Amino acid sequence: MRDASSSASSSSSTTPRWSGAFRRLAWSNLCAQSAEQISLAAAPLVAVFALGANARDTGLLQTAQTLPFLLLSMPLGVWADRRSRRALMTLAESVRVCAMLCVLLLVLTHALNLPLLAALGFVAATGTVAYNVAAPSLVPSLVPREAYASANGRLELARSVAYSAGPAVGGLLVGWIGAGWAYGGAAALSALAVVLLAGLREPPRASAPPRHFMLELRDGTRFVLRDPLLLPMLATAVFFNLGFFILQAVYVPYAAQRLGLSASAIGVTLGAYGVGMVCGALAAPAIARLLTFGRLLVIGPSCGLLASLVMVATLVAPSFWLALASFFLLGAGPILWVVGSTTLRQAITPARMIGRVSALISTATYGARPVGALLGAALSARWSIDVCLVAAALAFFVQASIIFFSPAARLPSIPEPADEERAAAC
Helix, strand or coil: CCCCCCCCCCCCCCCCCCCHHHHHHHHHHHHHHHHHHHHHHHHHHHHHHCCCCCHHHHHHHHHHHHHHHHHHHHHHHHHHHHCCHHHHHHHHHHHHHHHHHHHHHHHHCCCCCHHHHHHHHHHHHHHHHHHHHHHHHHHHHHCCHHHHHHHHHHHHHHHHHHHHHHHHHHHHHHHHHCHHHHHHHHHHHHHHHHHHHHCCCCCCCCCCCCCCHHHHHHHHHHHHHHCCCHHHHHHHHHHHHHHHHHHHHHHHHHHHHCCCCCHHHHHHHHHHHHHHHHHHHHHHHHHHHHCCHHHHHHHHHHHHHHHHHHHHHCCCCCCHHHHHHHHHHHHHCHHHHHHHHHHHHHHHCCHHHHHHHHHHHHHHHHHHHHHHHHHHHHHHHHCCHHHHHHHHHHHHHHHHHHHHCCHHHHCCCCCCCCCHHHHHHC
16 A cells, blocks of 8 residues: 655755766756757758748658657667666667767758658657656666655756757757757767766666566556556646647747747747746745645646647737747646656656556657647648647647546655555556
8 A cells, every 4th residue: 555644845855965877867868858859949940941841741740750759668668677778878869869960961961851851850769768768767776765856856957958948049040050050969969968878877776587578568558557646647648748749740830820930939939848847847846845746746737728728829819929928838837747747657666667667658648749740730731720729729628637637636745656566466
């Protein structure tokens, strides 16, 4: 049974001393996330302003750049439970460096086209998939249990800074001095992440007996689907990502054509997402002291719904400021969700299967990204971008409803872990 007697705010009220390995993980996370955000912001801008892409094209581009989450999360999750997590992240980030350098070369030789941009975006996204699976699995071996929330908050703050600066920097670089510099900067940051990861000392783990790949996937899947806390968290994240990427798929052409924004202005609105994440991450410790753990989990989905309604309002009143506010809300609230949901997953999942559980959640939630992007492309091609914005708002309404009525929303504090016998029974 889980004991909810520990205070949710206890870990946020103290400042632990971080090990050198965790500091390397945090800094490499900042570099890798910054590289990802610069390249993700540059891709649709290059597609629209340099290659003449329409909303359907940018939707398909988003699909290609997010498809690795659906295809690779589970295999990489099994790797993370079997082998070195540091080696997995280092290898995947090295692949991203190669992909970004290829884009740079194609830009400089004027040989870039939409299929190549999509294909290299697919390859580069493998680095992000590896981070999303391996980093949460690595944290429990680098910090004590009482510091999980603080460690996750520190990692998410780094990610927030990347989400804040990355799109703005990407938009400015593309608008001022061309796409090549954006991809060159992304490659340099990704290479720095490789260097930091290469020097990280990962604590040894007890080797698990070899088992069939599908049996290991089955165990992780059963554990999540049978857990009354993890299942609604999974469903909430799926619908959030579905709505977010319906919006992301069409936002750049919508902002350029309907809102009349330049590449630099679009980068600023996208950057507001990261600014919101920074503000939310900085406010998280104070908010955690004021609210129960369950209420903390509700804030993110609620802000996501509000943000989608603000974006729908631009259909009636086209405005740079409304778009800016929408992306700010999409960052400020959901960052609390990411910290809380990651902490919950680490707290209740047995250490031996945390990689598979993280991978399953990444597969389902981030796998919703290419589905959302593809749906955005289809809706814009069949009807209009207006329909895409309304569809995104409906998805955000569903995710807010799921978490609001779930038992997770009523948790007074961070729960205790499931016992190994119950996990084995799954």
